[in-house]
Amino acid sequence: MRTLHHWTLDPLCRQVRLALGEKKLDFKLADETPWNPRPEFLAVDPGGLGPVLTRDEATPVIGSRAILEYLEEVHPDPALYPADLEARAESRRLIEWFDRKFATECGAVILQEKIVKRAAGLGSPDMEALRGARERVRWHMDYMAWLLEQRDWLSGPKMSLADLCVAAHLSVTDFLGEAPWDDFEGVKDWYVKLKSRPCFRPLLTDRVPGLTAPPHYADLDF
């Protein structure tokens, strides 16, 4: 049996949950807390970044980048990257954009200020940092809107891993009430399509102690 060691609000963990779901691969979840990792978890993933995919006696696969490529290599059907090599590159470009740029400028800042600081006892949120992150969320959504004016999905005519990975980032932003959907109708329509896929359902029922997601978070028709 596969187990995904994850933190509910880590977008990179959510990417793997979505990919496993699209590929209809069964797995169970084990909760980890990145700011206070268990020694047993660090013994497997000394960087403590997660997620980690274990399968009985097999070697664990560690980190979102490794797991996503591994799943694609081991379980190629359905393929989550396009067949065309340049389209694959476009899909990976968008994943890197969100993993590096969106996360650093927006996602990780919002998580740190609104969630991790409280959970780890690191003081109150830095409102200036939050304001900056909120502005940058709009900039990224604006870029997505521009892409979606030209394409049905983010990386081209078909849904790809880029859509799942970017949606994973935005699903956390949305959970924390920081996704201004109504100002980006095209992006909202795209997100509604993804949210309606079976792979997305488990994310919509996620609960985090002490935190209430906005009412529209789990609404498929918001």
Add this chain to the structure above:
Amino acid sequence: MRTLHHWTLDPLCRQVRLALGEKKLDFKLADETPWNPRPEFLAVDPGGLGPVLTRDEATPVIGSRAILEYLEEVHPDPALYPADLEARAESRRLIEWFDRKFATECGAVILQEKIVKRAAGLGSPDMEALRGARERVRWHMDYMAWLLEQRDWLSGPKMSLADLCVAAHLSVTDFLGEAPWDDFEGVKDWYVKLKSRPCFRPLLTDRVPGLTAPPHYADLDF
């Protein structure tokens, strides 16, 4: 003809230069400045992260993650990932470790404080941040030393893209005089082996205006 749009001291750009070199693919370099990107560069790579690989009329390939996987798919000989799927995952785990964790905690901090701040007119270096980054460099090198006690190369018995990518990160740290090689003999031996490969030579002749690399930087037998 291939052109790699890069910044000399960006480790992710160096990763691509090393991979192109190992695969004996000709390319020329075009300099970009990430803190002050040209509008023409942003038109191709709106995130401005780079590197970008262009080839005459073909679609540009954007971002280190996309380029490295693309090169492996289009020019599989010599292969830079191991053939075994779990060994590939281990190689990608280490790349993600350095791209995400080493860069955030050490590499990007040192670059920002020692280089970008001066180049972009952002004031003087934060010595406290530099001190923290230096300590963390030792922590990462300690982990590498531990791996290299068990393996000939970082991800296993054969050199892989993980070695090139991690060496790209450390080559920048070294250029800035911040790699404490003498305290990590095993890591130093590993780095000497990589430095001696033909793909590494162009990196050793890199010059950055206003900056002098330590004398051992280009020395193959330091």
